[in-house]
Amino acid sequence: MSTKDDRLTRTIREVIPSLIDVKSPEYRLAIERSVRQMLRLTRHHHEVNQTDINKQFISACLSAGEVLSGMGEDE
Amino acid sequence: MLRLHSVRIQNFVCFVDNGGTSASGVSFTFAVDPARPLTVIRAQNESGKTTFLRALRWGFYGEKGIPKGEPDKPWGLQPRDWKPNDGPVETTVSITFSTDGMTGRSEAPVERRYTLVRKVTTSPDGRTLSGWSRGPESRELTRHGDAGDDQVMGDADELIAFLLPFRLRDFYFTDGDKAMDYVGGKAADRADEDTVMLSVTQQREQVSDAVNDLLGLDMLLRATERLEKVIRKLEKEISAESGSELVKRLQEEVDQAVDELEKKQGELKKLRSSRAGLETDLQKTEAEINKTLAGIGNHAALAAEREQLQRARKLADDEQLQLTKALGELLGDTSLAVALAFPAIKAVFDTLKPKFDKGEIPAYYLEYVRRLLRDEQCVCGSPLSHGSALRARVETRVGESAAVADRDTHLGYVYQDSQRLLSSLERPAGWSHRADDLVRKRRQSQKHTEHIAKRLDEIESQIGGVKDDALEGLRKHSADLQRYIAQTDVKLTGVKGEIEHLRIRLDGDQSQGMEGLRKRLQAAQHKATIDKSKQYGLQAARDILSVMRASYDHIASRDITRLALMMDELFGEMIVASADRNLARVEIIKHNREYEILIRDANGQAVPMSAINGAARRALTMAFVVGLSRVAETDAPNVVDTPLGMSAGVVRRGLFGVTVKHSSQPIFLLTRDEIHNVEDLLLQYAGQYYTLTGEWHAPEWGHSHNGTQQVLNRKSPRRETLVCDCSHEEYCGVCRRLEDLDTLPKPTPLRMKI
Numbered sequence: 021m022s023t024k025d026d027r028l029t030r031t032i033r034e035v036i037p038s039l040i041d042v043k044s045p046e047y048r049l050a051i052e053r054s055v056r057q058m059l060r061l062t063r064h065h066h067e068v069n070q071t072d073i074n075k076q077f078i079s080a081c082l083s084a085g086e087v088l089s090g091m092g093e094d095e
Numbered sequence: 096m097l098r099l100h101s102v103r104i105q106n107f108v109c110f111v112d113n114g115g116t117s118a119s120g121v122s123f124t125f126a127v128d129p130a131r132p133l134t135v136i137r138a139q140n141e142s143g144k145t146t147f148l149r150a151l152r153w154g155f156y157g158e159k160g161i162p163k164g165e166p167d168k169p170w171g172l173q174p175r176d177w178k179p180n181d182g183p184v185e186t187t188v189s190i191t192f193s194t195d196g197m198t199g200r201s202e203a204p205v206e207r208r209y210t211l212v213r214k215v216t217t218s219p220d221g222r223t224l225s226g227w228s229r230g231p232e233s234r235e236l237t238r239h240g241d242a243g244d245d246q247v248m249g250d251a252d253e254l255i256a257f258l259l260p261f262r263l264r265d266f267y268f269t270d271g272d273k274a275m276d277y278v279g280g281k282a283a284d285r286a287d288e289d290t291v292m293l294s295v296t297q298q299r300e301q302v303s304d305a306v307n308d309l310l311g312l313d314m315l316l317r318a319t320e321r322l323e324k325v326i327r328k329l330e331k332e333i334s335a336e337s338g339s340e341l342v343k344r345l346q347e348e349v350d351q352a353v354d355e356l357e358k359k360q361g362e363l364k365k366l367r368s369s370r371a372g373l374e375t376d377l378q379k380t381e382a383e384i385n386k387t388l389a390g391i392g393n394h395a396a397l398a399a400e401r402e403q404l405q406r407a408r409k410l411a412d413d414e415q416l417q418l419t420k421a422l423g424e425l426l427g428d429t430s431l432a433v434a435l436a437f438p439a440i441k442a443v444f445d446t447l448k449p450k451f452d453k454g455e456i457p458a459y460y461l462e463y464v465r466r467l468l469r470d471e472q473c474v475c476g477s478p479l480s481h482g483s484a485l486r487a488r489v490e491t492r493v494g495e496s497a498a499v500a501d502r503d504t505h506l507g508y509v510y511q512d513s514q515r516l517l518s519s520l521e522r523p524a525g526w527s528h529r530a531d532d533l534v535r536k537r538r539q540s541q542k543h544t545e546h547i548a549k550r551l552d553e554i555e556s557q558i559g560g561v562k563d564d565a566l567e568g569l570r571k572h573s574a575d576l577q578r579y580i581a582q583t584d585v586k587l588t589g590v591k592g593e594i595e596h597l598r599i600r601l602d603g604d605q606s607q608g609m610e611g612l613r614k615r616l617q618a619a620q621h622k623a624t625i626d627k628s629k630q631y632g633l634q635a636a637r638d639i640l641s642v643m644r645a646s647y648d649h650i651a652s653r654d655i656t657r658l659a660l661m662m663d664e665l666f667g668e669m670i671v672a673s674a675d676r677n678l679a680r681v682e683i684i685k686h687n688r689e690y691e692i693l694i695r696d697a698n699g700q701a702v703p704m705s706a707i708n709g710a711a712r713r714a715l716t717m718a719f720v721v722g723l724s725r726v727a728e729t730d731a732p733n734v735v736d737t738p739l740g741m742s743a744g745v746v747r748r749g750l751f752g753v754t755v756k757h758s759s760q761p762i763f764l765l766t767r768d769e770i771h772n773v774e775d776l777l778l779q780y781a782g783q784y785y786t787l788t789g790e791w792h793a794p795e796w797g798h799s800h801n802g803t804q805q806v807l808n809r810k811s812p813r814r815e816t817l818v819c820d821c822s823h824e825e826y827c828g829v830c831r832r833l834e835d836l837d838t839l840p841k842p843t844p845l846r847m848k849i
Contacts, residue, residue, distance in 0.1 A: 027728060028311050035645040040638055054639050062318040077325045085632030
């Protein structure tokens with residue numbers, strides 16, 4: 021991780037508990053993982069096909085959604 | 096982390112082959128010892144300091160890192176005395192640097208060393224006005240392995256873009272004279288120079304670019320924007336599959352509003368950029384009018400007065416703006432509301448105080464009983480387990496008294512609030528005194544502005560009588576520009592209003608209890624029968640978006656506050672005990688996603704940047720560069736050309752000491768004059784010294800420099816800069832100058848270096 025990534029990860033971990041109103045640590049972890057993945061993709065956007073980035077963003081959302089679905093949580 | 100280890104420059108303007116002692120150009124090794132991190136490159140003016148900075152910029156960024164020059168006279172980076180008849184000449188800059196391996200994709204913090212070599216050939220070209228042209232650049236990045244297994248990398252530009260983004264070039268490679276760009280405006284003591292003042296918009300852009308990049312805000316913003324698009328795509332897919340007419344209709348409304356919002360945001364951006372361009376153009380035109388007027392007959396005094404009045408008007412306008420803002424802030428002050436509502440608050444306080452004193456409010460008891468139910472244990476020790484008769488009885492009583500108890504609790508809070516508000520009125524005259532003071536100052540400032548405007552009108556009418564075609568053309572152009580700026584301002588206000596309206600339509604307005612289209616769409620989608628996996632994915636996407644937005648706000652608020660505090664501290668240390676002590680506080684003002692550096696005087700009034708002297712502005716710039724690097728935990732070199740110019744005495748020592756102490760790798764290009772009074776600090780912090788000597792300063796070239804500072808021993812027949820490793824206490828056969836002769840007084844005794 022770069023210093024910038026490291027600082028962003030610290031911030032993400034700070035804000036998640038007040039935003040993600042579910043008890044499951046797995047879901048919080050899934051959200052953190054997705055945010056970090058999206059930031060990494062954004063940094064390297066020039067070397068990845070734009071359509072692929074969008075697909076990977078959607079895939080990150082769906083995979084966090086699977087964790088949510090497994091918990092039986094709803095809006 | 097980035098460390099510069101060395102640079103080799105060959106055939107780049109005045110850096111050729113070091114007087115023939117090196118066939119491969121001139122080399123510099125940079126200090127990397129944390130105890131002595133400073134590299135000093137000493138040189139008189141016009142000896143190659145700025146060229147050195149440009150060579151580094153070219154090495155890293157290529158063509159875009161150097162000046163463009165004029166269309167018929169492009170900026171040449173070939174040796175100064177090169178002529179097309181000499182045939183093609185190859186320029187090379189080779190930079191060796193290291194990183195800690197944290198280059199974005201790598202996770203392992205392992206030091207990696209790289210060498211970046213950039214080359215270009217300048218060849219005779221009869222088709223161009225200059226008689227030469229440059230071929231395509233080549234650049235090669237080599238990663239050095241521990242076992243000597245070097246590897247040529249294919250992504251040089253990507254690595255450099257990550258380590259030293261081009262738009263931050265002025266942040267890492269700072270030209271002291273242009274360092275003002277970060278704080279904006281033209282220094283008060285440089286008013287005579289033919290420089291164009293940076294507009295507030297441009298200054299904000301410079302500061303915001305650095306802040307947004309180094310704190311990672313722009314990356315978060317880009318990711319947020321992309322995720323918003325992804326969410327829209329998911330929403331559309333879900334709406335299309337739902338089969339619900341309501342969902343489809345709401346989706347159409349959302350799409351329409353979002354499209355319109357994007358269009359308006361694009362318009363806003365264009366208008367802002369167009370306004371910045373008009374502002375710069377107007378400044379240039381006004382300067383040209385003054386110059387033209389001064390050259391006509393006996394109008395020099397009139398031109399000088401006009402210029403002086405224009406500066407005074409700018410200061411007065413800035414002051415009025417600040418006073419108006421301060422008045423606006425005061426109107427939003429709680430103390431005003433408390434003063435106005437005093438009778439009502441006092442009545443509430445008087446009514447509730449007896450109840451509070453008797454313990455009737457707030458109703459703590461109910462909260463206590465609820466806690467007992469949660470703990471399933473009565474105060475008497477009996478269990479309050481679920482299903483027990485005792486629990487059922489207690490729950491019934493709680494239910495019965497809940498409404499009364501909640502009211503009493505609420506009244507308790509109201510009483511506490513009224514008590515707090517009344518105690519804030521300890522100095523009833525405080526607010527009106529401050530308001531009176533601001534109104535008085537604003538009135539004075541307004542009178543002053545009117546006086547200036549009247550005199551300027553008189554001057555303009557006098558100028559109107561001057562018959563000169565060029566002058567008339569310029570004045571007409573200036574009037575047109577002023578009209579366009581006013582028209583642009585009207586358009587800007589309109590577009591901002593439309594954007595706000597669309598945002599409320601989409602996201603609602605909590606203060607008005609208004610629900611936005613997005614919320615309504617979400618609710619409708621939730622009720623419709625839809626593929627659940629997508630719905631969960633969409634919910635997760637919205638959670639991710641809220642995390643990204645909150646992270647952005649968190650950084651923008653917490654880190655910007657830290658940056659302002661750090662800048663304030665560093666700036667205070669730099670200018671301590673100086674005449675600029677009245678510059679009391681540094682602040683960073685946030686404008687949407689842009690930031691502006693502001694400085695206040697001891698009375699809390701904002702000081703226009705154009706009214707601050709050059710030394711204080713350099714100090715402010717360095718406080719920004721160093722402060723932001725620390726807040727962002729960025730570990731990178733700061734190459735600064737003439738960082739101490741315009742400063743003297745304690746300010747110079749403060750500026751130097753604080754910058755060196757807080758930079759991880761300072762590389763300073765200093766004149767001999769700048770070194771005066773910081774010699775002891777150089778001895779303390781410098782790990783590497785170099786002296787640049789411009790051979791054209793030798794008497795043979797007829798370059799007298801007022802009879803002083805001449806190079807005594809010319810070593811090269813070429814117009815080149817020679818490099819030696821003499822410190823400020825030494826001289827050698829290459830760098831010895833007329834002023835180094837023993838007969839002349841000097842601050843530090845020099846010794847001959849063998």
